[in-house]
Amino acid sequence: xxxxxxxxTHLIKTRGxxxxxxxxxxxxxxxxxxxxxxxxxxxxxxxQYYEEEERQRGNxxxxxxxxxxxxxxxxxxxxxxxxxxxxxxxxxxSPFGGAAPPSGADTQYFGPGTRLTVL
Amino acid sequence: xxxxxxxxxALNIQEGKTATLTCNYTNYSPAYLQWYRQDPxxxxxxxxxxxxxxxxKRKERLKVTFDTTLKQSLFHITASQPADSATYLxxxxxxxxxxxxxxxxxxxxVLP
Numbered sequence: 001x002x003x004x005x006x007x008x009t010h011l012i013k014t015r016g017x018x019x020x021x022x023x024x025x026x027x028x029x030x031x032x033x034x035x036x037x038x039x040x041x042x043x044x045x046x047x048q049y050y051e052e053e054e055r056q057r058g059n060x061x062x063x064x065x066x067x068x069x070x071x072x073x074x075x076x077x078x079x080x081x082x083x084x085x086x087x088x089x090x091x092x093x094s095p096f097g098g099a100a101p102p103s104g105a106d107t108q109y110f111g112p113g114t115r116l117t118v119l
Numbered sequence: 120x121x122x123x124x125x126x127x128x129a130l131n132i133q134e135g136k137t138a139t140l141t142c143n144y145t146n147y148s149p150a151y152l153q154w155y156r157q158d159p160x161x162x163x164x165x166x167x168x169x170x171x172x173x174x175x176k177r178k179e180r181l182k183v184t185f186d187t188t189l190k191q192s193l194f195h196i197t198a199s200q201p202a203d204s205a206t207y208l209x210x211x212x213x214x215x216x217x218x219x220x221x222x223x224x225x226x227x228x229v230l231p
Contacts, residue, residue: 042208042221090162110162
């Protein structure tokens with residue numbers, strides 16, 4: 001059973017460019033969340049997708065957008081890249097998009113991340 | 120603001136000792152806290168969840184406590200091993216409880 005996969009592993013871009021990161025959730029999971037993790041910091045929530053719609057959003061500008069496909073995979077797009085966008089971008093999936101988790105807690109299963117460097 | 124804070128200082132301990140990591144929260148009462156392990160260049164891996172009505176939760180050599188009076192969770196690794204060296208993250212639910220807010224993590228190094 002494959003876990004969460006992300007591509008590419010590493011990416012180097014220059015300021016002002018646009019980037020697309022991809023994520024395939026764990027089998028059986030229908031909800032995908034994206035996090036940004038700067039060096040030495042904990043992950044910060046960007047947004048969450050369920051049923052192909054953005055369900056929740058963190059404190060990130062509109063330059064950050066996403067998409068979820070019918071097979072539950074997801075993309076994160078960042079436009080007009082800034083130096084400060086350099087970070088590890090993590091995708092996380094969970095299986096309880098349509099209902100409250102039986103345990104009452106939504107454990108996240110993370111992928112290995114995409115390391116984005118903006119020069 | 121609703122903060123979740125971990126001791127950002129790195130923790131070095133000798134193999135075989137018990138490592139204790141701290142997670143403090145302010146201005147709210149989370150229904151639960153989660154602990155994750157993260158190795159360099161990898162995504163976090165879920166370890167344990169403890170609810171506000173639970174005093175303690177154990178899993179093999181791991182133990183988590185939740186003190187709602189002190190607004191603090193402690194994460195213990197007993198009989199620590201060099202393979203336990205990693206960054207440990209504390210997280211609380213936020214938004215509609217379908218997202219997590221993480222602390223900055225504590226980097227643990229177990230010395231052989």
